[in-house]
Amino acid sequence: MLLLHGVRSDRTQMLGRARFLNRAGYAALLIDLPGHGQSTGDRITFGAREAAGVKAALEFLRRESPGERIAVIGVSLGAAAAVLALPSPAPDAVVLESMYPTIEDAVANRLTMVLGPAGAVLAGPLLWQLPLRAGVSTDDLRPLERIACLGAPVLLASGAQDRHTTWAETEQLFDAAAGPKELWRVEGAGHVDLHAYGPGAYERQVLGFLAKYLRSEG
Template identity: 70%
Template sequence: MAASAFIQAGNGRFRPDAFIGRVATILVTDETSLLFRVPKIFSLRLMSLSHIALAALAGLVCAAALLFAAGEAASRPTTRLIGPPPSDFPARVVTLPGPFGGSVSGWFAPGQPGKGAVLLLHGVRSDRVQMLRRARFLNRAGYAALLIDLPAHGESSGDRVTFGAREASGVVAALDYMRRELPSERIGIIGVSMGAASTVLAQPKPAPDAIVLESMYPTIDDALANRLRMRFGPIGASLAPLLLWQLPFRTGLSTQDLRPIQHVSSLGAPLLIISGADDRHTTWAETQRIFDAAAEPKELWQVNGAAHVDLHAFNPEAYERRILDFLSRHLRDER
């Protein structure tokens, strides 16, 4: 190996990159090497530091572009045509005045007088159909049921999904409708995930007579970190700030606007808080924090074996028994 090969022409300086590259080539490809005996077709080229830096920069740019696109996709409205209720569900289509001149769409099924009424609120990127099976068993038990599409979901208007903040206006509109239609009935709410967060962030006044919160996140920071950790492993949570910084310019909101745990104590209604024991989107420890922050009267139900799933579909018999017991104690007119 000639020493002149490692001297930079013109200034006589030693070229470490050339030296390292040649040594690496010998170690990897030279059949006489005592350290490596690898076929030449697997030979490696050592990239220069500048190439590595450029590759790293390109990777960061691609990652940033992907996260930017993810932020756009997460907040994009998820509207679709729902249409009339199923023929075997005794409900009618309702259209309620929504925020900023928009509308909130839903189905309303009357119940038996004095039995109470329940507002049903779906999760993120879903619609009222998610709550149809709950509405069926409640209506069979005599409850009136209102299922709505939260703003920017289903057939309801809205320009951005905001994870409960502006969806809260749909909760208020639905409760106003129920109080007009059913002035003598006690009213409860069942909210799932974002529907639960929308309920808490709405801070409805007057307070409902009973509230069920299912699989609700405590803060948007927790919710996003958990989901990124599930997808990318432990390093995923460190990516959360790259998505959260998009929140203000996409929605006009800050992370401080999406902290249901800070408002759950002021709901002023009996609470049943439910979550799956194996939920990784909202961990059991986070659910326990929410329960600890809530005011009395309150109840906590851990659904063993359940992840972040439809808890009614997971165990219909246990779910219906627990929900009907809770609602009957708070919504039934005993006069």
């Protein structure tokens, strides 16, 4: 299992998941994505350059554990990085939590939360600065356009009350994803750590999904 944390966090965010996965018999690799924790990098790029860390970690796992099935759990930024990486070969299963569909949606949602309807209008001028501030373009940050090419079974999860990535946006991502795919709506949850929000439900949902693709013979 490769576990990928959210923005401005580090690998310790994923310790709770690592512990329950270990109890269920899975080995877990926790990494600091580029620009986070102890990893090098002077800019947060919302998944674009962080994707290189995902590729490197998957290459490490395949090299160290040849023949083993590999899955990824990514949270928010980590989820986007996993999709934008488009790793080849693809993982055997992927869990994507609270992932934005496009950077335009992500910025507009966050500004609207703070400023009201005017926030959506201000998103454009802010995004124009993205190449200067982060060294990437909006075209680099559209998981919605990449998810169909992921090449792995996917579980999409998000909070029903998430205002950073709305439920309608999560449904958009689900519709765009290729099968096999599953969708999990976490009632009452916002843009929060879904495992910490409801550990029992989370573990049942995720372990059930993983068992289909990591432990089945087909």
